[in-house]
Amino acid sequence: MSKPTPNTPPERPNESPSNKQDGTVEERVDTTLPDAQPVVDRVQDTPATNVSLISGNSKPRQYKVNNPSFFMQRGYQVLLVLGLIAAFFLVMVYQTLFGRIEQPQQMVTIEQGQTYYGLLPQWQNQIPLFSASVAKLYIKSQVDAPLHAGIYQLPENPTIAEALQILEQGAKAAMVKVQIIEGKTSKDLYQALRDNDNIEKEVLTAGSDNASIAQALDLAGILPDSVTNSSDPIVNHNLEGWFAPDTYYYGEGTSDKKVLTDLYKRQQKALTDAWENRAPDLPYNSPYEALVMASIIEKETSVPEERPLVSAVFRNRLIKNMRMQTDPTIIYGMGSRYDGNIRRKDIDEKTSYNTYQIDGLPPTPIALPSAASIEATLHPADSDALYFVATGNGGHKFTNSLAEHNQAVKDYLSVMREKKSQTPPQ
Known part of the structure; x- marks a missing residue:
């Protein structure tokens, strides 16, 4: 009885013994179709299997790639930042040394003991991006002579470099x-x-x-x-x-x-400047009249805090059409005749300046007033005082009525008598 033969497919005509031996599959071409393509081409056109569907990992695998452009981009970024920093520094240096101060041509007074460094805060407030450190470095490296006291004329809208050059010249002149x-x-x-x-x-x-x-x-x-x-x-x-x-x-x-x-x-x-910013309702018709009053205030008190009060007294008297009755005007009108004393005849003498005898202000100032007295003239204190007299101990007593004023005069005379009695004879 013969053994049944296994159910094996018949050999295809194009299979060769070598294919059977190495177990490999040779590419087959269907010659029945005129445009036949190798099977492998159709396999390559099929999308690759997504391994994530098999592994269950939803994140695709990433593979390291040696990409030199990444490092080049970081390098460009660093260079850009450094370039911006350098550009800002250059602008700051330029503004510090060559930025212009907005001011007209003017005279600048340098007092004894002032230094170049002491001038920097003023410039720092006037020049954008001004660097005190850059200015100090420039002064230390470029300015040889110390700052000399004097009056210097600065040009219109100067740079700090120009100003320093002008100030440096002062040391070369007596x-x-x-x-x-x-x-x-x-x-x-x-x-x-x-x-x-x-x-x-x-x-x-x-x-x-x-x-x-x-x-x-x-x-x-x-x-x-x-x-x-x-x-x-x-x-x-x-x-x-x-x-x-x-x-x-x-x-x-x-x-x-x-x-x-x-x-x-x-x-x-x-x-x-003071006139343009003056307080309202002042009895002065021109800046010159304010200058006249400032000179009287300057002569009446040497106490800075009293200037606005003295200004208020004279303003109030002028508004009420009261005579000013201030002793310094008597002295100025006497000229070279003044010997240090004011007598009754001097008070009664009518000169161009004696405000006991004339109405309103004298014709000219009677002294060289400070800027502080000019300011006080045009910004008097809020006071109704009409009188003031020395206390004998420094400063003045300000009063609103004649009765109060007369009492203040008596107090002053009492203080002076007391001081005189304590003075040893010569």
């Missing part, structure tokens, strides 16, 4: 000190300049008077007609009050004309 104390007169100023051998005399020549000085300084228009046309020699062309008191330094050989012109410009600016 400087002359010109000191004018608040409350002194223009006559005192003229004499101080005449006595200074290092100041060239161009205006204050022998025989010069008020009219010739005003003409030499070319200050036409700053005086009222009542002053320029006055028959009183003290009043006529008197420039009293128009020069700012302070301590100044000038190079040797500077002319008196330059000194007087500089002091006038400073006083004019202080008066103009």
Whole structure:
């Protein structure tokens, strides 16, 4: 009986023995179709199996790829940041040294003991992106000479580099000190300049008077007609009050004309600024009248806190059409006749300035007022006081009525008698 043959598929004609031996499958081509393609081509066109569906891992596998562009991008970012920092630093340096200060051409006074570094806060407030550290480094490396006291003229809208160059020049010139104390007169100023051998005399020549000085300084228009046309020699062309008191330094050989012109410009600016910002309802019709009042306030008190109160008293008296009755005006009107004492006959004498005998303000200022007195004139205290008298212990007593004032006078006289009794005889 024969064994049944296994049910095996018949051999295809195109299979070869070698295929059977190595167990590999050879690519087959269906020759029955004219455009037959290898089977492998159809396999390649089929999408690859997503292994995540088999493994159950929803996150596809990631393979590390050596990508040099990543490091190049990070490098560009670092370079960009460094470039921005460098650009900002350069702008800051440029602004510090070459950024311009918004200001007109003006005179700047440097006092004894001031330093370059002490000027930096002012510049820092005026120049955007100003760096004090950069400025200090520049000063340390570029400025050789110490800051010298004096008056320097800065150009319009200067840079810090230009300003430092101008200030540095001051150390190369010998400087002359010109000191004018608040409350002194223009006559005192003229004499101080005449006595200074290092100041060239161009205006204050022998025989010069008020009219010739005003003409030499070319200050036409700053005086009222009542002053320029006055028959009183003290009043006529008197420039009293128009020069700012302070301590100044000038190079040797500077002319008196330059000194007087500089002091006038400073006083004019202080008066103009204060006038433009004055309090309302003041009894002054012009800046010049305010300058007259400021000079009286300057002479009446040396206590800074009292200036607005003194200003209030005189404002109140003028509004009420009361005479000012201030002793310094008597003294100024007496001129060279004043010997240190005011007598009854001096109070009764009617001069151009004696406010016990004339109504309103005197014709000109009676001293060189400070900027603080000008400010006090145009911003008086909120007070109804009409009188004030010295206390004898420093300062003044301010009162609203004549009765209170008379009592304050008695108190003052009592204090003075007490002090006199305690003074040992000479």
